[in-house]
Amino acid sequence: MNQIKSKLLLNQCQDYLVKLGLEFVAKKALYLTQGVNNTCFRVETQCGKILLLKHFDRENNFKVTLVEQYLAKESVVPNVIATSEKHKLIAYQFIESVEFNKPLHLQSLVTKLVVLHNLNSDYDYEEINLSALFSSYTELAEYKNYQATxxxxxxxxxxxxxxxxxxxxxxxxxxxxFSDNDSWIIDFEYVGLNDVYFDLAALSSSLKLSEQEKSQLLSVYFEQSNISEEQLEKLNLYQKVYNLICYFWYLKHGFTRHALALKPFIND
Incomplete structure (x- = not known):
């Protein structure tokens, strides 16, 4: 049965390569489990090139590739090899990520964020409204416990x-x-206008930065040698907001283990 599934998966990925106009022959294919709004595959070709194939399951989400294609030219996103709007497919260079190294990767990530935050492209950005975002979780039983917060x-x-x-x-x-000397950002389904501190706060949480490291993050981002208490206070407020949004998102989508892991941080 596993061999049959593997063959079907390989055939599916080969079909995607054809639809993308690529002449590669798929040798191995692996379904990647991450992603809610898309389906991803790691595909090794007979010529040795390794690709990440992504199929957008929601038709209107494919337009984010306009942003990704521009950012790929700035090395913010892995190299985009081919796209097919008709079939809602995109192929990227596959990058085998290594473990995050703060001294090595933080500077690189900040540089990529600066490029993103100053992006100017032909894309209809939606401005994020935090109040509206939180209101989408009001049906959750846990929401009332944090409404006052x-x-x-x-x-x-x-x-x-x-x-x-x-x-x-x-x-x-x-x-x-992350690679041995660089970093990239992927999955732009939620791209939109927002206070840049929201992304900086997300990095602070995801990378588990200390207060000193958060100060360094702001210093590098804003190119300031001295970071004010106000800037750190704002970052910490946004970090609490971000953690709560993640908590509710995990609960709503059934990722209970992820939500429980965040609980100590939202109760802090």
Whole structure:
């Protein structure tokens, strides 16, 4: 049965290669389990090239490839090899990610974020509304336990300047790739306008940065030698907001183990 499934998977990926207009012959194919809005495969070809094939399961999400293709030219996203709007397919260079190394990779990630946040392309960006985002989770039983906290956090954020940029909005660790000397960002399904601190806060959580490392993050990002208490306070507020959004998202999509792992941070 496993051999039959493997053959079917290989045939499916070969069909995708043809639809992308690529002349590669698939040698091995592996279904990758991550992703809610798309289906991904690691495909090794007979010529030795390894590709990541992604099929967008929701038709309207394919338009994010406009952003990704531009960012690939800036080395923010892995190299885009081919796309097919008709078939909602895209092929990237596959990167075997290594473990995150703070001294090595943090500077690289910040550089990539600066490029993203200052992006100017032909894409209809939606501006993220945090109040509306939280309202999409009100049906969850757990929501009422944190409603007062959410209202307080959003009220406090209004006291800080709003620094708008094109944000990824989903910088979980699974959406970051690392090599021995570089880093990349993937999966832009939630790209939109937001305060840049939201992405910086997401990095702080995903990479488990200390207070000192968060100060270094802001210093590199804003090219400032001295970071104010106000900047750190704003980052920490956004980090609490980000952790709560992740917590509710995990609960809503059935990732209970991930939600429980976040519980100590949202109760802090």
């Amino acid at each position: 959410i209202n307080l956090l959003l009220a406090k954020l209004k006291n800080y300047p709003y620094e708008l940029g094109v944000c990824h909005n989903d910088l979980v660790l699974e959406n970051l790739l």
